[in-house]
Amino acid sequence: MFKKISLTAITLAFSATSSLAATNITWWHGMAGRNGEVINEISQKFNEAQSACALTPVSKGTYEEALASGIAAFRSGEQPNILQVFDAGAATIINAKGAVVPAEDLIIKAGHSFDRNAFIDGVRYFYADSEGKFVGMPFNSSAPIMYINDEALKKAGVEAPKTWEEFEAAAPKLKAAGYIPLVQSQLTWQFTENFFSRNNIQFATNNNGYDSVADTKLKVTDPNLVMMFDKLKAWKDEGYFAFYGAGWNDNQKVFEEGKAAFWIGSSGSFGGLQKTAQMPFSATFLPYWNAIEGAGTNSFIGGAALFAMSGKSDEENKCVADFFQFLTSPEIQYFYHKATGYVAITKAAYELAQKDGYYKEKPVAEVGIKQLMLPAGDWSKGYRLGFYPQIREIMEREYGRIFSGETTVKDAFDTIEKEGNDLLARFAKTAG
Amino acid sequence: MTSGTELLPAPRGGTGTDGRRFGALRLFGGKAKGSEEAAKRVQFSSPYLPYLFLAPQLAIIFVFFYWPSIQAIQSSFYLEDPFGFGSTFVGMTNYTDVLKSGEYLGIARFTAIFTTLVTFFALSIGLLLAVKADGVIRGNATYKTLLIWVYAIAPPVAGLIGMMFFDQHIGPIVELARWFGWDIKVGLNYFDTAFSMIVVSVWKQIPYNFIFFLSGLQGIPVAVREAAAMDCRSGFRRFWTVILPLLAPTAFFLLIINVTYALFDTFGVIDVMVKDKAANNPITLVYKVYMDGFRGNDLGGSSAQSVILMLIVFVLTIFQFRFIERRVHYN
Numbered sequence A: 001m002f003k004k005i006s007l008t009a010i011t012l013a014f015s016a017t018s019s020l021a022a023t024n025i026t027w028w029h030g031m032a033g034r035n036g037e038v039i040n041e042i043s044q045k046f047n048e049a050q051s052a053c054a055l056t057p058v059s060k061g062t063y064e065e066a067l068a069s070g071i072a073a074f075r076s077g078e079q080p081n082i083l084q085v086f087d088a089g090a091a092t093i094i095n096a097k098g099a100v101v102p103a104e105d106l107i108i109k110a111g112h113s114f115d116r117n118a119f120i121d122g123v124r125y126f127y128a129d130s131e132g133k134f135v136g137m138p139f140n141s142s143a144p145i146m147y148i149n150d151e152a153l154k155k156a157g158v159e160a161p162k163t164w165e166e167f168e169a170a171a172p173k174l175k176a177a178g179y180i181p182l183v184q185s186q187l188t189w190q191f192t193e194n195f196f197s198r199n200n201i202q203f204a205t206n207n208n209g210y211d212s213v214a215d216t217k218l219k220v221t222d223p224n225l226v227m228m229f230d231k232l233k234a235w236k237d238e239g240y241f242a243f244y245g246a247g248w249n250d251n252q253k254v255f256e257e258g259k260a261a262f263w264i265g266s267s268g269s270f271g272g273l274q275k276t277a278q279m280p281f282s283a284t285f286l287p288y289w290n291a292i293e294g295a296g297t298n299s300f301i302g303g304a305a306l307f308a309m310s311g312k313s314d315e316e317n318k319c320v321a322d323f324f325q326f327l328t329s330p331e332i333q334y335f336y337h338k339a340t341g342y343v344a345i346t347k348a349a350y351e352l353a354q355k356d357g358y359y360k361e362k363p364v365a366e367v368g369i370k371q372l373m374l375p376a377g378d379w380s381k382g383y384r385l386g387f388y389p390q391i392r393e394i395m396e397r398e399y400g401r402i403f404s405g406e407t408t409v410k411d412a413f414d415t416i417e418k419e420g421n422d423l424l425a426r427f428a429k430t431a432g
Numbered sequence B: 001m002t003s004g005t006e007l008l009p010a011p012r013g014g015t016g017t018d019g020r021r022f023g024a025l026r027l028f029g030g031k032a033k034g035s036e037e038a039a040k041r042v043q044f045s046s047p048y049l050p051y052l053f054l055a056p057q058l059a060i061i062f063v064f065f066y067w068p069s070i071q072a073i074q075s076s077f078y079l080e081d082p083f084g085f086g087s088t089f090v091g092m093t094n095y096t097d098v099l100k101s102g103e104y105l106g107i108a109r110f111t112a113i114f115t116t117l118v119t120f121f122a123l124s125i126g127l128l129l130a131v132k133a134d135g136v137i138r139g140n141a142t143y144k145t146l147l148i149w150v151y152a153i154a155p156p157v158a159g160l161i162g163m164m165f166f167d168q169h170i171g172p173i174v175e176l177a178r179w180f181g182w183d184i185k186v187g188l189n190y191f192d193t194a195f196s197m198i199v200v201s202v203w204k205q206i207p208y209n210f211i212f213f214l215s216g217l218q219g220i221p222v223a224v225r226e227a228a229a230m231d232c233r234s235g236f237r238r239f240w241t242v243i244l245p246l247l248a249p250t251a252f253f254l255l256i257i258n259v260t261y262a263l264f265d266t267f268g269v270i271d272v273m274v275k276d277k278a279a280n281n282p283i284t285l286v287y288k289v290y291m292d293g294f295r296g297n298d299l300g301g302s303s304a305q306s307v308i309l310m311l312i313v314f315v316l317t318i319f320q321f322r323f324i325e326r327r328v329h330y331n
Helices: A002-020 A035-051 A063-073 A087-095 A104-111 A150-156 A164-176 A187-198 A223-238 A249-258 A268-276 A312-325 A330-340 A347-355 A364-372 A388-403 A409-431 B019-033 B036-041 B049-075 B093-100 B104-137 B140-152 B155-164 B172-179 B190-218 B222-231 B235-265 B268-272 B285-295 B300-329
Strands: A023-027 A053-059 A081-084 A137-142 A145-150 A182-184 A258-266 A280-283 A302-309 B078-080 B087-089
Touching: A023 A035, A023 A063, A023 A312, A035 A053, A035 A063, A053 A312, A063 A081, A063 A087, A063 B285, A081 A087, A087 A302, A087 A388, A087 A409, A087 B078, A104 A182, A104 A302, A104 A312, A137 A268, A137 A312, A145 A150, A145 A187, A145 A249, A145 A268, A145 A364, A150 A164, A150 A258, A164 A182, A164 A223, A182 A249, A182 B140, A187 A223, A187 A249, A187 A388, A223 A249, A223 A388, A249 A258, A249 A268, A258 A268, A268 A280, A280 A364, A312 A330, A330 A347, A388 A409, A388 B285, A409 B078, A409 B087, B036 B049, B036 B104, B049 B078, B049 B300, B078 B093, B078 B300, B093 B104, B104 B190, B104 B235, B104 B285, B140 B190, B155 B172, B155 B190, B155 B268, B172 B268, B190 B235, B190 B268, B222 B235, B235 B268, B235 B285, B235 B300, B268 B285, B285 B300
Parallel strands: A023 A053, A023 A081, A182 A258
Antiparallel strands: A081 A302, A137 A302, A145 A258, A145 A280, B078 B087
């Protein structure tokens, strides 16, 4: 792999120097391994496709590290042209007025046309402002979906559930067949943020935080959310659900080994799972509660978006706009979709993949995008909450305590709401 | 010795025992000792020259220690948006917010327990191994190498190895504990995670202590040991009354190093063992600074926390030098 990376680096370096007149732009990202290589490949494709701009991608470690280095660089005036920021960090960068040039403005100023409707529904709002203007350019998008151990279902004689009610009915049979009925990998993203979107319930005041930072408050003591976790706790006690801590892989591993029947993972896990799963598997949407009125709406994207940092020359901004155009072209989106397992973000790319017969060959790859394209509800667009990475940490802590029996579900959500609101109030002060 | 280095005179023979510790102080305190030494001291031709020689060192200390500290103190009084657009002076709010938080106090309590246990076990096991290895005659080089090599492992790698030993699914220590009816769940159970963190941190630090204790033991003159052996038959008592007091300077030095290690250098071990997700697992104060500052982008809050840490270290250092070092005999 090292050889591959250094080869790409060398070719990139050469393609950058070969066109002397080219404008150099940089792209800092938080992807490693195969996903990082794909970023290098895309950059190379961009540099080969035109000669006016030369793009250099730089890996800054994890998502959090990329954001932290981007911030540090911005403060000393050394920011890159493009910074990749993950979902939970979106509020941090979007609320810092003047740190970024909205992607939509940038693209229009460069003379390209921009059509918001070209993007699939679940993608459109998360990185946009309250009027729907794209601030960040969605890049790697994923949805929480349910992976299914086909063998387990056959052995227990059950169907894959669409709702949690159906799951409850199937769980005893799966347990009797010797399987752990359910595991999941991220309670915050899958059972909190996307619980609100899938069941169409309000997450926070001020339109989930989109309208203003001032006086935004969490609504996590919502009785439906409390019910969801009461159920999870009860399922755990009955052996229908197993929890291996906040680490993603500790939970995924059980499914890979064929010990669990269902695993809530990411649509982006598909690529890796193809190599590691020791049994045939399929996938379906993240279940919702039939009992909740209006439930069954789409989920919003996870993953990250690209932000054009401010303080750059028009020439460089033009290059960034050109790159964004290039990135959203159906061919590149389809390439990225296939290479990584992240969903295609435009309708045109989705159609191209369909036409190419990709989903006939790999039906699992279509589940995430279909879930994002389900009808939207009032509360399924996402959230915009400051200091959200820390709020997630509070949730992770309290959720861990619920399952180790240190606290009750009710107390846990009271704590999350209180500490979370304190953080939101602090954030409002920094942004004000 | 006629060079400028004589500025800090080295102890000479039996008279300069204090000098090993407080060589610099003798510049002031040594006057009373008569003119013999003063005559040997070389004066600089210009009074500014010594400062010039010191300048590079001072510059490094200033740039890498004082400047960041001053910045931390400054930003601990502000609430700042991460990108640096607006910052509001909030006085002591960041401090009161932190100190009022039950969560923070819980982490502080864990840090205290963690530091005490890691220091105690790393020192005592290191000492035990050193005493035993010192007594080995045949193949002692092999023993020593086997005990020392662990020190060459970087903390994150030690964390990784430790994590594998304690892995929920494949960890051999977990399998072993299951034999005794203990189901270790690292990352899930607070106590189990704390236990494994302490074990890995201690394991990582033992070789360091071992090296110093061993060289300390070998520095004890054979004559003293023989004299002690003639006076007292109990090896255990000889150790307590003769060997251990002679090891005190080494032990004191190691105490400071180990406390700092447990407070700060265990960061890598903790980061790897909680797998980037602290959740309800135990963490130390340094890790909390990292979580709030680097991951949460709350600069004011994490600065306040690091100032609190600085104060803790400051108080600890004073305490150690004033109260513990008094009991240490240097010769």
